[in-house]
Amino acid sequence: MKPQDIEDLSFRIIDEEAGDHGFDEQKWSIVRRMIHTSADFDYIKSVRFHPEALQKGIDAIKNGCTIITDTNMARVGIRKKEISRFGGDVRCLIADENVARQAIEEKTTRALAAVDIALPFIENGIYVVGNAPTALLRLIEHVKAGKVMPALIVGLPVGFVNAAESKDALMELDIPFISNKGRKGGSNVAASIINALLIMADSSEKPK
Amino acid sequence: MKPQDIEDLSFRIIDEEAGDHGFDEQKWSIVRRMIHTSADFDYIKSVRFHPEALQKGIDAIKNGCTIITDTNMARVGIRKKEISRFGGDVRCLIADENVARQAIEEKTTRALAAVDIALPFIENGIYVVGNAPTALLRLIEHVKAGKVMPALIVGLPVGFVNAAESKDALMELDIPFISNKGRKGGSNVAASIINALLIMADSSEKPK
Numbered sequence: 001m002k003p004q005d006i007e008d009l010s011f012r013i014i015d016e017e018a019g020d021h022g023f024d025e026q027k028w029s030i031v032r033r034m035i036h037t038s039a040d041f042d043y044i045k046s047v048r049f050h051p052e053a054l055q056k057g058i059d060a061i062k063n064g065c066t067i068i069t070d071t072n073m074a075r076v077g078i079r080k081k082e083i084s085r086f087g088g089d090v091r092c093l094i095a096d097e098n099v100a101r102q103a104i105e106e107k108t109t110r111a112l113a114a115v116d117i118a119l120p121f122i123e124n125g126i127y128v129v130g131n132a133p134t135a136l137l138r139l140i141e142h143v144k145a146g147k148v149m150p151a152l153i154v155g156l157p158v159g160f161v162n163a164a165e166s167k168d169a170l171m172e173l174d175i176p177f178i179s180n181k182g183r184k185g186g187s188n189v190a191a192s193i194i195n196a197l198l199i200m201a202d203s204s205e206k207p208k
Numbered sequence: 209m210k211p212q213d214i215e216d217l218s219f220r221i222i223d224e225e226a227g228d229h230g231f232d233e234q235k236w237s238i239v240r241r242m243i244h245t246s247a248d249f250d251y252i253k254s255v256r257f258h259p260e261a262l263q264k265g266i267d268a269i270k271n272g273c274t275i276i277t278d279t280n281m282a283r284v285g286i287r288k289k290e291i292s293r294f295g296g297d298v299r300c301l302i303a304d305e306n307v308a309r310q311a312i313e314e315k316t317t318r319a320l321a322a323v324d325i326a327l328p329f330i331e332n333g334i335y336v337v338g339n340a341p342t343a344l345l346r347l348i349e350h351v352k353a354g355k356v357m358p359a360l361i362v363g364l365p366v367g368f369v370n371a372a373e374s375k376d377a378l379m380e381l382d383i384p385f386i387s388n389k390g391r392k393g394g395s396n397v398a399a400s401i402i403n404a405l406l407i408m409a410d411s412s413e414k415p416k
Contacts (some may be wrong), residue, residue, distance in 0.1 A: 037366070039368065111211075162214075
């Protein structure tokens with residue numbers, strides 16, 4: 001079987017087992033890819049979309065926006081060839097020298113310093129958090145302070161300390177987000193959301 | 209909270225909620241990290257260890273072995289600084305030019321060609337499959353044919369087509385493996401297993 005045939009068959013299996021999930025076609029194309037990446041049907045119940053999330057995300061990608069990720073795992077999980085075709089790029093600053101220096105100077109973590117240093121790139125861009133609740137909380141802080149407004153925030157930190165809480169804080173905001181309830185998430189699932197949006201941007205479909 | 213404090217608290221929460229899991233200390237340090245990465249307690253039931261897996265994996269890392277991953281996500285998820293300290297390295301050949309060329313010449317996939325081209329590096333090394341069942345099946349084929357014997361195979365492909373079957377095929381072999389039953393897995397979880405082994409290698413503890 002070719003990779004595309006395997007993906008098609010996987011999607012048919014997911015469709016069948018998911019049954020009547022209640023998502024429209026566009027949202028299901030995202031949730032289905034999250035399940036494809038994780039083999040975890042829990043996302044059907046836990047995922048949350050801000051009403052403008054898909055449109056804003058697709059438009060931003062089409063406009064060649066910068067995508068910032070909190071981890072290199074999320075960065076390498078995003079299809080760069082398609083992003084480049086739109087003139088965009090994907091960056092992760094966690095291993096950046098300036099981030100390391102600022103974290104030491106300000107006695108903070110690299111995860112926090114990476115958000116602060118990314119601010120100039122996030123305006124109208126997409127911020128992807130697949131790992132660090134502290135990064136998502138810092139980003140929310142900047143948004144609330146009016147310092148920055150991303151086109152879309154994909155908030156999928158995973159874990160046992162503040163992951164669920166940071167996502168709840170995101171979902172209280174009236175700004176474009178894709179996120180989920182609870183502890184689950186991860187860089188792989190976060191990247192899969194961007195890849196689903198990319199495919200929609202590529203096929204030039206608009207969210208319904 | 210500092211990152212290390214967050215990890216420590218996460219581990220205490222996992223310990224508490226997992227209850228009486230039945231793993232010894234060494235194995236639990238691996239399963240706990242898989243749960244930490246995925247927030248998914250299912251791994252307690254699904255994970256499988258070949259009896260020699262931990263010892264062989266730790267020894268290989270200490271000997272500075274090469275670790276080959278099937279995805280760049282798994283590669284960047286592995287702590288390279290610690291690997292380098294032992295003299296080892298982590299490589300993923302999926303985007304290698306030779307792999308792309310051979311896939312075209314032999315009318316196969318890059319995932320398969322990447323395994324074939326990796327053979328010289330795998331002997332006594334560690335092979336990590338976090339995504340592609342076809343890669344794991346190809347590796348098993350080479351092992352059965354006596355062409356190569358890795359020190360350890362971490363087999364954690366995820367998905368709906370052949371992931372579970374490829375892992376079942378691995379677990380039938382009497383060679384060092386860490387794997388799991390079912391569809392779940394992924395590059396992030398696979399990388400977490402190597403990181404747990406790294407920490408054990410680093411603390412110079414031997415499996416009990």
